[in-house]
Amino acid sequence: MLCNRLYWGSIVGVQAEETGQGNGPTVVRMGDRVTLSDVADAAEVHVSTASRALNASSRSVVRPETVDRVLAAAAELGYRPHPLARGLRTSRSDSVGVVIPDLENPLFGPIVAGIERTLVPEGCSVLITAAAHHDEEEVAQSLVDRRVDGLILATAQRVDPVVEALSKASTPIVLVNRQVESVDVPAVVGDDRIGIRLAVDHLVELGHTTIGHVAGPSELSTGYGRRTAYEQAMHDYGFRVLVEDGLGFRVAPGEDATRRLLEREPSITAVVAANDLLGLGAYRTARALGRRVGSDIAITGYNDVAMLDLMEPPMTAVHVNFRRMGAMAAENLLAQVGGAPAPSKELLKPTLSVRASTTGD
Amino acid sequence: MLCNRLYWGSIVGVQAEETGQGNGPTVVRMGDRVTLSDVADAAEVHVSTASRALNASSRSVVRPETVDRVLAAAAELGYRPHPLARGLRTSRSDSVGVVIPDLENPLFGPIVAGIERTLVPEGCSVLITAAAHHDEEEVAQSLVDRRVDGLILATAQRVDPVVEALSKASTPIVLVNRQVESVDVPAVVGDDRIGIRLAVDHLVELGHTTIGHVAGPSELSTGYGRRTAYEQAMHDYGFRVLVEDGLGFRVAPGEDATRRLLEREPSITAVVAANDLLGLGAYRTARALGRRVGSDIAITGYNDVAMLDLMEPPMTAVHVNFRRMGAMAAENLLAQVGGAPAPSKELLKPTLSVRASTTGD
């Protein structure tokens, strides 16, 4: 949709032509890209006519047989349009920028894969950049400079000045996985309320009544949302709210938070972690305290990243389809650049992957 | 090095100017990018002079005070150069393309992170694309079309026509993690001989003499290299060579191959897997056969991806520093585009992360 791709040229990057016939040494010229005017010459039309013939949208204004001649010439010469020149003229680049907080986090691989899988078939390339908090503005700026057609951000904080600034600019943006509260901007995120509710309901069904929560960072919508969802669920059931903050979505903070939780309230029989790694931290603490995960204490994770089913015991976790999340974000962006009204907020329903860490085998 | 970055402008993408003073409604014009000629006008110099003043390399030919005036004007207006226009003129794009076989594979996150961390500070952006075998040529072609300054490929097979074609073209390339045999092209890969040797030596020290190998795909240099390294090691020790092929670097193939291995030779006490996931497959089979990993049978993985230390028992694995590998590949590429002689083959020494899957606690 973004671009009309119909060039068949498959010569990879080098147009090897022999010049100097016979007398001198055979010179192989490299990198002599064939340009639109070459095609025009070969088809014996003006360059502008060639352009119109190649571009599906304007093709209607040129006589069919001329179109054929141009297309044939383009195919023959292996013509490939120059994206920079086109972008300069049209001020579009057929590319989108993606900003990821941490590429090593297993969560973002699938998101990017989903984005990729949706955008590349549209002839749109994907610029990926990692950005810590302090980088974020600079990184986003450099993407905007490159005239990306849109921006997908996975770095949003609940209040995020950079996102606010970007949302006022003309470049369409979509948030993914995390959302921002201070301003209304399109976002594709998981439904944390439903997810946490799935975990809690599951635990309640198993008979648990004293359920703790290892929370994630409160400046992120995911951490905050899951915490409030947990509190709401406890309230609905009439159970006590028992929360400890993990200072980051990592194993060590989960270990610490769980320790504090269990020291404060030893009667806890189940822990809902805001994230898989926090949950694995809970595993460690439980073991260190001599409690067997799955039988003595139930633990649930959140996200269900790869290899969780290979843990011992395999971990029950709220499953989020990140690949689909990425794809939806990409589609949302495509809709925006296409001028279509894009949904402002899309909630992805999670499911629950029940494993031995709650059922005890 | 690639680009001389010195523009301070921090206005994110929108130049909001008020036009119409007082009478009409205040119109906020958006997206009116400030261009080089604006800067030139403000500094009262010709656009070419402004260009020279901004570009560190040509700055020497313009009078210092003029440079200051231009720089001040640029800062004042928040000028940001147009990469597309620049790229069109200079036929460079300050960007490199990265082709990854599978973004969901936890191995490639760190590689990309390493690449990213090295290139972005150089003012060079990173275009990431995923490519299956059949895609590879098309994907690489589209990157070349975009005039990337270089290409980093993680998709190489031992004999790979696409890589061969690309190596003849003018775009510099670097292979990462996997290498190609049919042609000499710069590559940054792990030293599989050393890695496998580390694992085998470790097992021999523990007293094992009947050691099997679950091999990876033989069309990949990693699968093939580790297999031959294993064979060599067995030969050196005078042990029997016991290999079964895993048809892919995944859990299920590892499960099957290990089953075949143990059925064929039940006396095996240790399994060297060509990959972590294959090793986890071996875990499963071992358990299914009633053998306790770490005590009844030792298993080693290869790569040491994240969360391996959280398995039960934690898995001993050859550790490859993929982040560094990515960084080295990026540096190699930078050297190439800088015209410097880049090392043709760089071997990264792996280490061994010893855990309970071999030591039994």
Added chain:
DNA sequence: GTCTTTCCCCCAAACGTTCGCGCGGCCTCC
């Protein structure tokens, strides 16, 4: 037969940079 319409196609101006070339002025040197 002329005028209008329709249909193709060419012309040329952009888009925002970079860079070779050439020109004027100041300094230096004899």
Added chain:
DNA sequence: GGAGGCCGCGCGAACGTTTGGGGGAAAGAC
């Protein structure tokens, strides 16, 4: 005091594409 050299800067073309406008020829209406 005049000639040459150098320094600083302006001029304009080019990179490859898109796109509005204009023009010529064939076709249709009267």
